[in-house]
Amino acid sequence: MTHIVDGITLGALVLVRDKMMAQQAAGRKVYRLEVGDTDFAVPAGIQQAITEAMRQGKTHYPPSTGLPQLRQAMLDKMRRENQLVVKDEEHVMVTIGGMHGLYMAFAALLSPGDEVILPDPMWSEIAELIKRPGGVPVPVALRSEQGFLYDPEAIAAAITPRTKAIYINSPQNPVGAVVSEAAQRQIARLAVKNGLWVVSDEAYEHVIFDGRRHFSIGSIPEIAARTITAYTFSKTYAMTGLRLGYMAVNDDLIVDRCRKLLRLTTNGVPSITQWGGLAALTGPDTAVREMVSELAARRDLFFSGLKTIRVFEPFEPEGAFYVWCRIADSWEGYQGKRDSWAMTDYLIDQGGVGSSPGIAFGPSGEGCVRFAFTLDRPTLARAIEVMQGLFG
Numbered sequence: 255m256t257h258i259v260d261g262i263t264l265g266a267l268v269l270v271r272d273k274m275m276a277q278q279a280a281g282r283k284v285y286r287l288e289v290g291d292t293d294f295a296v297p298a299g300i301q302q303a304i305t306e307a308m309r310q311g312k313t314h315y316p317p318s319t320g321l322p323q324l325r326q327a328m329l330d331k332m333r334r335e336n337q338l339v340v341k342d343e344e345h346v347m348v349t350i351g352g353m354h355g356l357y358m359a360f361a362a363l364l365s366p367g368d369e370v371i372l373p374d375p376m377w378s379e380i381a382e383l384i385k386r387p388g389g390v391p392v393p394v395a396l397r398s399e400q401g402f403l404y405d406p407e408a409i410a411a412a413i414t415p416r417t418k419a420i421y422i423n424s425p426q427n428p429v430g431a432v433v434s435e436a437a438q439r440q441i442a443r444l445a446v447k448n449g450l451w452v453v454s455d456e457a458y459e460h461v462i463f464d465g466r467r468h469f470s471i472g473s474i475p476e477i478a479a480r481t482i483t484a485y486t487f488s489k490t491y492a493m494t495g496l497r498l499g500y501m502a503v504n505d506d507l508i509v510d511r512c513r514k515l516l517r518l519t520t521n522g523v524p525s526i527t528q529w530g531g532l533a534a535l536t537g538p539d540t541a542v543r544e545m546v547s548e549l550a551a552r553r554d555l556f557f558s559g560l561k562t563i564r565v566f567e568p569f570e571p572e573g574a575f576y577v578w579c580r581i582a583d584s585w586e587g588y589q590g591k592r593d594s595w596a597m598t599d600y601l602i603d604q605g606g607v608g609s610s611p612g613i614a615f616g617p618s619g620e621g622c623v624r625f626a627f628t629l630d631r632p633t634l635a636r637a638i639e640v641m642q643g644l645f646g
């Protein structure tokens with residue numbers, strides 16, 4: 255019998271990253287458009303709080319569920335900004351980034367054979383996180399002709415007696431779609447009617463464009479008791495390397511399981527990072543607003559550039575920092591192949607341009623590639639020129 259972990263992959267995205275890093279190390283000019291990590295600095299107030307915590311010797315074991323001050327600040331933020339229904343700070347836990355919160359959510363919820371409905375294409379880690387405790391990912395295709403709607407009717411059709419939860423991610427990685435409040439309300443009704451859980455991954459809550467408002471499904475009172483919401487500091491504060499996130503869970507049994515998992519996995523989150531997190535939540539939001547407006551400018555530049563390249567049919571993102579692109583039928587292919595891996599390899603080999611093959615995000619992703627517009631505008635403009643040169 256194989257071990258359950260043997261059924262999990264390290265993911266195609268890792269393969270691309272390794273290839274790009276090898277080329278970079280060899281001194282080649284590369285454009286790292288495959289990574290979801292912006293080039294912004296951590297805002298100054300957060301940096302100061304981290305340095306100060308270090309100087310003051312706040313470097314000893316923190317409580318494994320997180321510093322009380324930070325959990326209170328997280329609770330206040332979720333109530334104020336997300337209108338989330340959360341019982342109290344005991345139902346908030348500090349995690350090592352969003353990934354760790356999602357890991358615990360699925361580990362605490364699922365028994366082997368339990369099904370979780372998720373969008374397809376989707377950031378590949380989600381299906382693997384569901385598989386980790388023996389769960390079964392059930393993909394629901396997002397269709398470009400429907401504007402990548404996470405369609406409540408399609409979700410309803412995917413529900414079986416083994417369905418345990420519906421996973422939602424808005425804004426969504428990789429397609430950049432925002433799940434509307436109306437669709438989320440329908441999904442909540444479905445979950446209530448069928449006795450399901452909702453796992454809401456709000457990693458990109460602040461990276462949202464054109465005046466759209468982020469909506470949290472856990473703000474709907476009828477489903478709040480059965481919702482697990484995961485947040486991260488990675489995207490909002492460019493803190494990817496500092497590994498900080500949090501989750502809100504109202505159900506006492508799930509909280510109890512998560513506490514045990516926290517204790518046995520990380521036994522707490524690095525203390526100085528948590529002091530930085532407190533500064534982020536209680537300080538001014540100027541840096542975040544500037545970052546989002548710069549990201550909107552990068553999106554405009556990069557999206558309009560991609561539209562000029564004959565082999566791409568890009569979709570305009572409403573949030574997050576990725577452009578999802580269909581590969582046009584007119585593309586000649588590379589080394590006898592025309593799939594999403596062929597395009598990814600072609601862009602790296604011929605142009606030093608990183609992207610992610612659509613198939614890495616699920617079966618519906620084949621025929622597409624994902625670009626991240628996380629680098630500065632001159633670099634993005636140069637990458638567009640390189641691709642224009644490649645495709646004539």
Ligand SMILES: Cc1ncc(COP(=O)(O)O)c(C=O)c1O
Pocket residue numbers: 290350351352353354377423426427455457485486487488494498499
């Ligand atoms: C949809 C989604 N959720 C969660 C995360 C978790 O990020 P982190 O573990 O850095 O907080 C990511 C990272 O790319 C993501 O794309």
